[in-house]
Amino acid sequence: MTTMDVTLSDGPDVAPREGRVRSALGRIARRMGGREAATGMLILGILILVALFAPWLAPHDPEAIEPGRVLAAPDLAHPFGSDTLGRDVFSRVLFAYRVSLVVSVGSVLAALLIGIPLGLLAGYRGGWVDTVLMRPLDLLLALPAMLLAVSLIAILGPGAVVALIAIAIIYLPILARVIRGSVLVVRTEAYVEGAKARGVGGLGIMRRHVLPNSLGPAIVQASILMGFALQIEAALSFLGLGTQPPTPSLGVMLAEGRDVLAQAWWVEVFPGLAIVLAVLAFILIGDGLRARFDPRRLAE
Amino acid sequence: MSPRMWFIVRRLLMTIPILVAMSIFVFLMIRLVPGDPVTTMLGFRATPENVATIRAELGLDQPLIQQYLDWISGILRGDFGQDYISGAPLSELLAQRLPVTLELTVLAMVFAVLIGVPLGVMAAIRPGWLRRGTGVFVIGAVSIPDFWLGIMLVLLFTATLHLLPPSGYVPIAEDPIGNLRYMILPVLTLGIAEAAYILRTTRGAMEETLSAPFITFHRAKGVPHRTIVFRHALRNASLPIITVIGIQFGVLLGGAIVVESLFALPGVGRLIVTAVNQRNYLVVQGGVLLIATLFIFVNLVTDVLYVWLNPRLEGSGQG
Numbered sequence: 001m002t003t004m005d006v007t008l009s010d011g012p013d014v015a016p017r018e019g020r021v022r023s024a025l026g027r028i029a030r031r032m033g034g035r036e037a038a039t040g041m042l043i044l045g046i047l048i049l050v051a052l053f054a055p056w057l058a059p060h061d062p063e064a065i066e067p068g069r070v071l072a073a074p075d076l077a078h079p080f081g082s083d084t085l086g087r088d089v090f091s092r093v094l095f096a097y098r099v100s101l102v103v104s105v106g107s108v109l110a111a112l113l114i115g116i117p118l119g120l121l122a123g124y125r126g127g128w129v130d131t132v133l134m135r136p137l138d139l140l141l142a143l144p145a146m147l148l149a150v151s152l153i154a155i156l157g158p159g160a161v162v163a164l165i166a167i168a169i170i171y172l173p174i175l176a177r178v179i180r181g182s183v184l185v186v187r188t189e190a191y192v193e194g195a196k197a198r199g200v201g202g203l204g205i206m207r208r209h210v211l212p213n214s215l216g217p218a219i220v221q222a223s224i225l226m227g228f229a230l231q232i233e234a235a236l237s238f239l240g241l242g243t244q245p246p247t248p249s250l251g252v253m254l255a256e257g258r259d260v261l262a263q264a265w266w267v268e269v270f271p272g273l274a275i276v277l278a279v280l281a282f283i284l285i286g287d288g289l290r291a292r293f294d295p296r297r298l299a300e
Numbered sequence: 301m302s303p304r305m306w307f308i309v310r311r312l313l314m315t316i317p318i319l320v321a322m323s324i325f326v327f328l329m330i331r332l333v334p335g336d337p338v339t340t341m342l343g344f345r346a347t348p349e350n351v352a353t354i355r356a357e358l359g360l361d362q363p364l365i366q367q368y369l370d371w372i373s374g375i376l377r378g379d380f381g382q383d384y385i386s387g388a389p390l391s392e393l394l395a396q397r398l399p400v401t402l403e404l405t406v407l408a409m410v411f412a413v414l415i416g417v418p419l420g421v422m423a424a425i426r427p428g429w430l431r432r433g434t435g436v437f438v439i440g441a442v443s444i445p446d447f448w449l450g451i452m453l454v455l456l457f458t459a460t461l462h463l464l465p466p467s468g469y470v471p472i473a474e475d476p477i478g479n480l481r482y483m484i485l486p487v488l489t490l491g492i493a494e495a496a497y498i499l500r501t502t503r504g505a506m507e508e509t510l511s512a513p514f515i516t517f518h519r520a521k522g523v524p525h526r527t528i529v530f531r532h533a534l535r536n537a538s539l540p541i542i543t544v545i546g547i548q549f550g551v552l553l554g555g556a557i558v559v560e561s562l563f564a565l566p567g568v569g570r571l572i573v574t575a576v577n578q579r580n581y582l583v584v585q586g587g588v589l590l591i592a593t594l595f596i597f598v599n600l601v602t603d604v605l606y607v608w609l610n611p612r613l614e615g616s617g618q619g
Contacts, residue, residue: 139321142599143592144554147572151325154576154584155332231445235558238447239573254448258562261451261466262459269455272448279443287439 037288043281051097058091062248071264081266084256089267093274095248099160100278103242104230107167108222111175114168116211116218119179123214124187124206134180137173145170149232153241160243163236167229178221182214189213220290227282234275250275307607315600322596323375326589327368330581331360340579341384354384380586385578390586394568398590400469401567404560405552407487409545412494417541419495420502424510425529434499441496447558450489457485467564486563490555494548501544505537512536539609546602550595 050057059077066086074081080089122133140148152166186192187210195205236242237251245252250271257267330337338354339346358381359367374381380390423434458466464485472479509515510533518528557569564570568587575583 139318139325142318142322142596143325143588144550144595146554146557147588147591147595150557150572150576151329151584151588154581154588155329157334158576227443234445235447239558239561240577241573254451258451261455265455265459268448268451272445272451275445275448276443279445280439283439283443 034288034291037285040281040284040286040288043277044285047097047278047281048101050094051101054091054094054098058088058094060088060091062087062091062095063246064088071260071267073264074266080270081264083253083264083267084260089253089270092248092253093250093271096250096253096271097274097278099237099243099247099249100230100233100275103160103164103167103233104226104278104282107164107229107233108171108175108226110164110168111171111225112218112222115172115175116179116215118172119176119181119218120183120206120211120214122176123180123183124202124210130180134176137176140169140173146232146235149236150239150241153236158236158241158244160233160237160247160249163233163242166236167232170232171225171229174225175218175221178218179214182217183210186210186213216289216292220286223282223286223289227279227286230275230278230282304607308604311600311603311607315596318596319593322592323372323589324368326585326592327371329588330585331364331367333581337581341581343579345384357382375589380589381582383580383583385580385583390582393571393583394586394590397566397568397571397587400565401553401556401560401569401591403472403483404486404490404556404565404567405549407483408491408494408552408555409549411487411491412498412548413545415491415495416498417502420499421506421529421534423499423503424506431503434503438496438500441493444493446489446493446555447562449492450485450559450562453485453488467562469565482563482565486559486565489562490552490559493555494552497548498541498544502537502541505540506533509533509536539606542609543602543606546598546605549598549602553591553595553598 054062064087066082069078069082069086071084072078072082072086078088078090080093083089083092118133118137122130143151148170149163149166152169153162156162156165192205192209195209200208233242234249234251234254237249238255239251240255242251243249245256253271254268257264257271261268333340336351338351338358338360342350342354355361359370362370371381378391380394382388383390383393386393419434419437423431454466457464464481467482469482470478506529510529515528515533518532523532553569556567557573559565560567560570561573568591572584572587572591575581575587
C-alpha cells in the first residue's frame with residue numbers, strides 16, 4: 001500500500017475539455033489540476049458534508065438495535081439493509097465516515113506538520129543537519145507500513161486515536177523525504193540566490209521563498225496518502241486493532257458482517273463501496289494535482 | 301575494487317546498523333507497554349508466583365543493556381524465547397508459520413508479474429483503448445482495499461458459485477491440490493493491487509525505452525517490431541520492473557498480515573494479529589522481528605540486484 005512514489009497516471013492529460021466552464025468549480029478545477037482533481041474534490045466535499053451532517057442526514061439511529069430487522073434486506077426505508085443486530089447499515093455508513101475521514105486526514109496532516117519543518121531544514125541546511133534529521137526517519141522505512149502500525153498498536157493498545165498516530169508515524173518519513181527532495185531543487189534557484197545576495201536571513205529565505213515553492217509535490221503525495229490512510233484505518237479496524245465497537249466504523253462493519261456474508265451480502269458490499277469511493281476521491285485529487293506540481297517539471 | 305563492488309559492500313555494511321536499530325525497536329516494544337507487560341500478558345494466569353517467574357525469565361529486573369544483549373544473543377542462536385500462553389518455543393511456532401506466509405507472498409508476486417508485465421507491455425505498444433483500460437484498472441485496483449476485495453471474491457467464488465472454500469488451509473506436502481484451492485483467493489486478494497503497480501511501472505518503463513534513440517535506430521535498420529519490443533525494449537525496461545518487484549515484495553509482507561487473518565491462513569501475519577489481540581507480547585515481538593528481518597533482507601537483495609544489472613553504473617565514478 002505504501003511506496004515512495006504513489007502517483008498513478010503518467011500523463012498530464014487532465015485539461016478540462018469544455019473550454020468555457022464558467023462555474024466556480026470549473027475555475028478551481030482548471031487552476032488546481034483539471035477534471036480529474038475536480039471530480040475527486042466534488043466527491044470528497046460531499047463525503048465531508050455527509051460526515052458533518054450525519055445526525056441530520058441519517059434516516060435511523062446508527063446504534064439502534066432492532067431485533068425484528070436482523071439481516072433484513074435493503075428496502076426503501078433502509079436502502080443498504082440491516083446488519084446482524086438489525087441496525088440500519090446506511091445510517092451506520094454515514095456516521096462511519098466521521099472516523100474514516102478524521103483518521104485519514106488527521107494522520108496525514110500530523111505527518112505534514114512534523115515532516116515539513118524537518119524536510120525543509122534537512123534539505124536547506126544539508127550536511128550534518130541533514131544526516132541527523134533524516135537518518136533516524138529512514139529507519140522507520142525499515143519496517144513494512146502495516147507491520148509498523150500493528151507493532152505500535154501492540155504497544156499503545158487498539159483504538160482510533162492510536163491508529164491515527166500510527167499512520168502519522170508511517171507517513172512522516174515519506175513526506176519529509178518528498179519535501180527535502182523538492183527543497184534540494186528549489187534552493188539552487190536564482191530567486192533564492194537573489195534573496196541571499198539581498199541579505200535575507202536563512203529562516204526568512206526558507207519561509208518566504210523555499211517553502212512555498214517546495215510544497216507542491218508534498219501536497220500531491222499527501223492527498224494520495226490520505227486515501228491509503230483511510231484503507232489502513234479500515235484494515236486495522238477490520239482486524240480489531242483500530243476503532244472499537246460500538247462506534248460505527250467501516251472496517252468494524254466489515255468485520256461484523258464477515259460471518260454472515262452468504263446470507264446478507266449488503267452488510268459487506270455497501271461499507272466496502274463506501275471505502276472505495278472515499279479512497280478514489282483522494283487518489284483522483286492527488287493524481288490530478290500531480291499534473292500541476294510534477295516534481296520532474298520542478299527539476300527542469 | 302570496481303565502483304559496483306564498492307557500492308555492494310557499502311550497502312551490505314549499511315544493513316548492519318539498520319538490523320541493530322530494528323532489533324532495538326522490537327526489543328523495546330514489550331518494555332514500552334504502559335503498566336506491567338507481564339501481568340497484562342498473563343491475564344487471568346497472572347498469579348504473583350507466575351508473574352515473578354516470568355519477570356525473572358525475561359530478565360526484567362536487570363539493566364536494560366544486559367536485557368538486550370541476553371535477548372539478542374538468544375535470537376542469534378535461534379532461541380526466540382517461549383510463548384507463555386501455548387507453552388511452545390517461539391522458534392518452533394515461527395518455523396511452522398513462515399512457510400505459509402512465504403507461499404502466499406511469493407505466489408501473489410508471481411501472479412502480479414504474470415498479469416502486470418504483459419498488460420504493461422501491451423499498453424505501451426498499443427496506445428488507445430488498451431492504455432485507457434489499464435489506466436482504469438490501475439486506479440481501481442489501488443482504490444479497493446485488499447481485504448474488501450477478498451471478501452468480494454469470497455462472495456463470488458464461494459457464496460455464489462460454490463467453487464472454492466471460503467477459508468482454511470492444508471499444508472502443501474499433505475495435499476498439493478487442496479493447498480492450491482485454499483490459496484487461490486488469498487493470492488488473488490493480495491496480488492491484484494500488486495499487478496496494478498507492476499503494470500504501471502512496466503508501461504512507464506516501456507514507453508520511455510521505446511522512445512529512446514537506439515530504438516529509433518533499430519527501427520530504421522528494419523529490425524522487426526517483435527524483436528524490438530521483446531529483445532531490446534523489454535530488456536532495458538526490466539531494471540525498474542525488478543526494483544518495483546523488490547519494493548513491493550515488502551509491501552506484500554505487510555499485506556499478508558491482513559489477508560492471512562481474513563482467510564484464516566496459519567501464517568506469521570495472522571499469528572501477530574492474534575497475539576496483539578491477546579496481548580501476547582512475546583509472540584508479537586518474535587513475529588515482528590521475523591517479518592522485519594525478511595523485509596530488510598529483500599530490500600538489500602533488490603538494491604544489490606539493481607546495481608548488479610545496471611550497465612550504466614559500470615565504470616562510473618559514483619556507483
